[in-house]
Amino acid sequence: MAQPPTLDRFSEETATFTVQGKDAPDIDRGVAAIRNVLRTLPVRPGVYRMTDAEGAVLYIGKARALKNRVTNYTQVSRLSRRLQRMVAQTRDMTIVTTNSEAEALLLEAQLIKRYRPPYNVLLRDDKSFPFIFLREDHEFPRISKHRGAKAGKGVFYGPFASAGAVNVTLNALQKVFLLRSCSDSFFANRSRPCLLHQIKRCSAPCVGRIDDAAYAELVADAKSFLSGRTQEAQKKLGDAMTAAAAARDFELAAVLRDRLRALTFIQGSQAINAEGSASDADIIALACEGGTMCIQIFFIRGGQNWGHRAFFPAHTDGVSEDEVLLSFLAQLYEELPPPRELLLDRALEEAPLLSEALSEKAGHRVGVKAPQRGPNRKLIEQARRNAVEALQRRLAESTTQGRLLVELAELFDLDAPPKRIEVYDNSHIQGSNALGAMIVAGPDGFLKNQYRKFNMNDSRITPGDDFAMMKAMLSRRFARLEKEDPDRTAGDWPDLVLIDGGRGQLSSVNEALSELGVDNVCVVGVSKGFDRDAGRETFHLPSGRELHLPPNAPVLFFLQRLRDEAHRFAIGAHRAKRSKAIAANPLDDVPGIGPARKKALLMHFGTSRAVRGATLEDLERAPGISRLMAEAIHQHFHPRG
Numbered sequence: 277m278a279q280p281p282t283l284d285r286f287s288e289e290t291a292t293f294t295v296q297g298k299d300a301p302d303i304d305r306g307v308a309a310i311r312n313v314l315r316t317l318p319v320r321p322g323v324y325r326m327t328d329a330e331g332a333v334l335y336i337g338k339a340r341a342l343k344n345r346v347t348n349y350t351q352v353s354r355l356s357r358r359l360q361r362m363v364a365q366t367r368d369m370t371i372v373t374t375n376s377e378a379e380a381l382l383l384e385a386q387l388i389k390r391y392r393p394p395y396n397v398l399l400r401d402d403k404s405f406p407f408i409f410l411r412e413d414h415e416f417p418r419i420s421k422h423r424g425a426k427a428g429k430g431v432f433y434g435p436f437a438s439a440g441a442v443n444v445t446l447n448a449l450q451k452v453f454l455l456r457s458c459s460d461s462f463f464a465n466r467s468r469p470c471l472l473h474q475i476k477r478c479s480a481p482c483v484g485r486i487d488d489a490a491y492a493e494l495v496a497d498a499k500s501f502l503s504g505r506t507q508e509a510q511k512k513l514g515d516a517m518t519a520a521a522a523a524r525d526f527e528l529a530a531v532l533r534d535r536l537r538a539l540t541f542i543q544g545s546q547a548i549n550a551e552g553s554a555s556d557a558d559i560i561a562l563a564c565e566g567g568t569m570c571i572q573i574f575f576i577r578g579g580q581n582w583g584h585r586a587f588f589p590a591h592t593d594g595v596s597e598d599e600v601l602l603s604f605l606a607q608l609y610e611e612l613p614p615p616r617e618l619l620l621d622r623a624l625e626e627a628p629l630l631s632e633a634l635s636e637k638a639g640h641r642v643g644v645k646a647p648q649r650g651p652n653r654k655l656i657e658q659a660r661r662n663a664v665e666a667l668q669r670r671l672a673e674s675t676t677q678g679r680l681l682v683e684l685a686e687l688f689d690l691d692a693p694p695k696r697i698e699v700y701d702n703s704h705i706q707g708s709n710a711l712g713a714m715i716v717a718g719p720d721g722f723l724k725n726q727y728r729k730f731n732m733n734d735s736r737i738t739p740g741d742d743f744a745m746m747k748a749m750l751s752r753r754f755a756r757l758e759k760e761d762p763d764r765t766a767g768d769w770p771d772l773v774l775i776d777g778g779r780g781q782l783s784s785v786n787e788a789l790s791e792l793g794v795d796n797v798c799v800v801g802v803s804k805g806f807d808r809d810a811g812r813e814t815f816h817l818p819s820g821r822e823l824h825l826p827p828n829a830p831v832l833f834f835l836q837r838l839r840d841e842a843h844r845f846a847i848g849a850h851r852a853k854r855s856k857a858i859a860a861n862p863l864d865d866v867p868g869i870g871p872a873r874k875k876a877l878l879m880h881f882g883t884s885r886a887v888r889g890a891t892l893e894d895l896e897r898a899p900g901i902s903r904l905m906a907e908a909i910h911q912h913f914h915p916r917g
Contacts, residue, residue, distance in 0.1 A: 303352060303364045306362075306364045307350050307363060310349050310363070310369065311350055313369045313371065314346060314347060314350070317342050317346060318342060318343060319342070319344065320341065320342055320373045321341070321376055322371060322374050323338050323371075323380050323383050324342060324345075324372075325371075327367065327368045327369070328365045328367055334365055334394060334395050335396055336391065336393055337384065338381050339377075340377045349363055356594050357594070359594075362395045377629055378629060381606055382610070382633050382636070385606035385610040386610055388603070389610055389611070394591065396591060397589050397592055397603040398590040398607075399587065400720075405437075406421055407432045408442060408446065409421070409422035409431075410433070410498065411428060411429065411430040412429050412430045416481040416482075416491050418455070418458070421443070433577070435613075436583050437575055437583025437584050438585065440583075447477075449502075450478065451535060452513075453535075454476070454477065454478055454486075454494060455498055456478055457478070458478075463481075466482040468483060469482070473485065497512065503578050504556070504578020510536070517529050517536060520532060555579040556576065556578065557576050558617075559573065559574035560573050560574075560601075560605070560619065560659065561620075561663045563660065563666075564597055565668075567592070568671060568674070569592050569600055569667075570586055570666050571586070571588075571589065572584060572585075572660070572662045572666060573585055573608075574655065575615075577615070586662070586667075587608075598625065601624065602626055602630060606633070609634055614634040614638045615642070616641070616643065617643045617645060618634075618645070619646075619656060624644065630644050631643060631644040673721075674720070681719060684831060684835075687815075687823070687831060689798075692771075695767070696716060696717075696718050696768075696769070696770045696771055697716070697770060697771065697773075697838065699715050699717070699838050700746065700774070700776065701713050701839075702732075702742055702776070710731075710737070710745060711730065711849050711850045712730035712732060712745060712748075713730070713845045714728045714749075714842075715838070715841050715845050728753075730748075732745050742777065742781060746784050747785060754792050754794050754797075772800065773799045775801050776802060776839060776843065777803060778801055778803035782800075786818060800815055801816035802814075802839050803816065812824070812827070813825070813832070813835070863878075863884050868905060873900055876900045876901070877909075881898070890910075
């Protein structure tokens with residue numbers, strides 16, 4: 277498969293041009309910057325980046341002929357209001373030439389995902405796609421769910437739309453093919469079958485309940501099934517069950533019957549029951565209403581429906597539906613391997629270009645079609661219905677969310693409904709493994725890719741001092757904001773800050789902000805009510821005023837959700853930190869001790885405690901430990917005054 281495009285792949289001609297003269301009107305200065313570029317711009321395919329006076333990327337575009345495309349931006353009267361604003365902010369341009377327009381499309385998608393410019397359509401989704409991974413670097417291959425980079429020797433099947441879709445498939449696969457899902461270390465240390473074998477979801481290769489050849493046959497059957505050859509696996513299991521029954525081995529026949537039922541279940545729940553329909557394709561439809569767009573995708577692999585997901589691209593105001601769909605698909609398949617076919621609900625003018633670009637990336641032909649009749653058209657109509665329904669739900673939620681934000685602004689005397697709300701909480705056990713957490717919410721809900729954790733390792737903080745922890749956390753957060761965005765133009769400054777705590781925490785936070793010179797951020801403390809009952813919360817305002825809301829007020833439920841999400845995130849992060857601390861080994865802190873020496877020391881002494889108490893002579897006797905290393909280890913555990 278062809279590698280994703282990178283800047284190094286292209287024969288590049290990069291130039292940056294800057295316009296001087298601060299007295300010129302903004303739109304004139306922007307046009308002047310673009311005209312300076314045009315003087316040396318070639319009539320070749322490529323990608324252009326528009327940047328503002330501070331170097332922030334405003335827009336990334338691709339063109340078949342760069343000179344012709346960029347010239348359009350100098351004809352201000354023909355531009356939409358959105359593009360006029362963009363040109364007015366433009367001060368520099370960077371040009372990258374490519375060998376073809378298809379390469380330009382791939383590079384454009386790559387750069388948009390990297391820079392996320394405010395004038396580009398953005399694929400707004402912070403979740404990676406899960407895959408099923410069949411590892412093949414072990415005598416008995418393991419099957420598991422996988423997210424992230426595709427590293428390791430084996431086969432990846434996907435993408436699946438959600439973790440739920442993967443889990444359903446994995447559970448069925450375990451019942452049908454009995455492949456192991458445990459880690460290698462767990463596998464290597466078994467002396468008897470685990471629970472999965474007892475409930476007939478694993479063939480227990482760890483303790484020799486199945487030989488290599490039989491397990492390899494199960495792996496081959498699983499590959500056939502995941503590749504779409506489901507009838508082969510079904511026939512094979514059916515024949516084996518019949519043979520077992522004929523041989524009067526009814527126990528084996530019952531086991532095979534249960535496996536056959538599991539296979540039938542997964543076929544029934546995931547198969548696309550339309551004769552002649554696509555077997556390896558993504559079904560894509562777009563719906564638009566009230567300026568909001570929804571793109572629905574069904575992932576079909578091997579004739580099986582591996583789930584569907586709705587996307588809501590950002591920055592679509594003033595952009596045509598076809599342009600949104602093209603940009604969205606280019607960005608989506610910059611991350612995902614393209615299927616054999618894309619079946620769209622509309623004919624795109626640039627479908628041949630998209631097909632060429634994705635074919636180059638995938639290493640095989642990728643067709644881009646808009647079926648007008650037949651089984652594939654039925655799938656398109658199903659995707660469109662789902663897109664419309666998802667969009668209607670989104671609009672209903674947005675309306676409710678918008679109304680709640682308006683009420684929140686009125687409640688806390690904000691100038692306007694908040695676009696960014698930050699909520700802070702602490703978590704620790706009697707001061708140990710102390711950790712602070714920040715969650716972010718806005719008009720579109722929780723922004724989980726902007727959540728942050730704060731390790732509280734400052735020796736000046738008394739363990740368990742919630743006031744000091746909250747002050748330290750807010751000090752670090754706003755000191756960084758002041759440094760990175762002093763003019764508050766990037767959208768990272770909160771309009772409202774909620775902290776979990778009462779007057780004491782609020783006073784500490786106000787003191788921290790005062791020391792930083794931050795005086796126009798609304799901070800509200802949320803303390804639990806009498807007996808810590810939900811619904812009796814007290815809201816502490818910076819003025820010293822306290823608010824209580826009716827127990828059934830919608831805005832109260834909204835604030836509770838924000839606080840509970842911060843609490844959930846803080847608790848989860850604290851547990852992860854505590855687990856890591858429990859599993860930590862004192863040898864990890866010794867300079868010069870890597871995995872190999874650590875293993876050698878533990879094998880020689882038995883425990884890290886024994887290493888800590890060993891004499892210098894004993895350390896020297898350990899394999900792989902030199903005199904100098906032994907002295908370093910001894911000095912680490914027994915420092916001299």
